[in-house]
Amino acid sequence: MEFYSNHKLLFWSALVFFLFLTLQIAILPAIQNQQVYQPLPDAKPLTKAEQAGKDLYVANGCIACHTQQVRGIDQDKPFGSRPNIPADYAMNQRMDVWRNTANLLGSERTGPDLTNIGERQPSVDWQLLHLYQPRAVVEQSVMPAYQWLFKEKDYLEKGDIEVKVPEKFLQNKFKKVVATKDAMNLVAYLLSLKQLKLPDGTKPPEFLYKQKEKAAATGGGTALPDGGEIYNGNCVACHQANGEGLPGAFPPLKGSPIVLGDDLKLYVTIIMKGYDPRPQWATMPNVGTAANFTPEMVTALINHERSSWGNTAAPVKLEDVKKIMDEIK
Template sequence: MEFYNNHRLLFWSALLFFLFLTLNIAILPAIQNQQVYKPLPGTKPLSKDAKAGKSLYVANGCIACHTQQVRSVDMDKDFGSRPNIPADYATNQRMDVWRNTANLLGSERTGPDLTNIGERQPSIDWQLVHLYQPRAVVAESVMPAYQWLFEEKDYIQKGDIEVKVPEKFLKNRFKKIVAKKEALQLVAYLLSLKQTKLPDGTTPPEFLYKQKEQKTTAAGGTNLPDGGELYSTNCVACHQANGEGLPGAFPPLKGSPVVLGEDLKLYVTIIMKGYNPRPEYAVMPNVGTAANFTPEMVAAIINHERSSWGNTGKPVTADEVKKIMDEIK
């Protein structure tokens, strides 16, 4: 046939067919997606430091061990308040003219998912210690230490951010560990990773294959969530599973005068609004406020801490905690 013998006709026909397919399969759907998937209201753009931190996140291969996708299965509930939706990634842009958009979804969880790490672990001090020596805060961690993001100094100078590293993890206990600009940028990116709340009236996707929620019974017969589980999710990274904290970094709860004391208002305020009274320890962020703790959750955590590691504190009820939370708002 003449068509198959004419190489020019074959070439231009194939080219036009290829361009037609490219337009209809790739370009037009991409344009439509950009029009349909808009950022959620209240989404905050990355700061200059957070953008630089994202580049460091990519350059250091963090995506090899960490995902940024909360799946719609109940086991992912620890990583976010809801499953991710396409709009969560609508603000992502090209890294530069040469590199495509970095969604950083990941495919392996050697380490935990980081979709909502800015809410789960909002402590700058914890993030810096974790980067310097992961095993200082998580004994079982297999994450490499990113110590080239820090420098040792004899004295702290104005503007330096000192990292509260436990003494046993220091190469020279007479030196001060100071975060470099790159470490602060990477932490800025990690702290920017927060799930945006859905607009009022929008029903979030459900978590599937739900596990039965455990309850404990507090004084007075009031049902509370599992305090041990809440502690493991929100507190154990700093105060450790044994309640002994990390010397020089995070204070112990075992035998703590705050935990065992009678000043319940101080105790609840620390959980909800954070604490920074002692220079020998890192600053505690507002964990309770950031994680939207309810009075029942706070009471469950307090009761767990007051009855663990040999502590024998008085149990509290959700009503007592609620009264204080209403007062300190």
């Protein structure tokens, strides 16, 4: 046939067919997605520092070991309050004309998912120490140390952000470890990763294969959540599984006068609003507020800490915690 013998006709026919398929399969669906999937109401564009941190996240290959996707299965529940939906990524933009790495979903979890790391671990001090030496906060971590993001100085200057590094992880114990601008930008990006609430009236997708939630009966027969699980999900990274903290970075809860003391209002306030301690310790963020702790969760957490690692303080009552939380709002 003449059609198969005419190379010009074959070329232009193939090109037109290719362009038609590109339009139907790639371009039009992408335009439709942009029209259908709008950003969630509370979504905000990245700041200049956060965008610079995202560029560093890509440049340092963080996507190779960390995902940013909470799947719809129960085992992903620690990483977010709900499975991710397309609208979570609607505000992301291309890095530039040549690179389309707006959605850093990843495919491997050598390290934990980071979708909601800004809520799960809001401590700047913890994030900086984790970047400087991951094994200082997670002993079994296989993450490389990003120490080129930090400087060692003989003394601190105005504006320097010192990293609270335990002495055994210091390369030179007579030097001060200071975060560079790159380190602060990367932390800013990590802290910007927060799973947004859906609009009122919108039901989130459910996690599949739900497991039964554990409950522990305490004070007056009231069923409370498992305080150990709450501790492991929100506190263990800093204060450690043994409650001994990290010398020079995070204070111990084992034998702590605050944990064992009678000032319940101070205890609850620290959990909900954070704490700026003595200079030798890192600042504690508002973990309870960031994680939307309920009075039941705070009560269970306090009772877990007051009865673990050799601590033998009496349990606190739910009604007392509720009253304090109402006062400090």
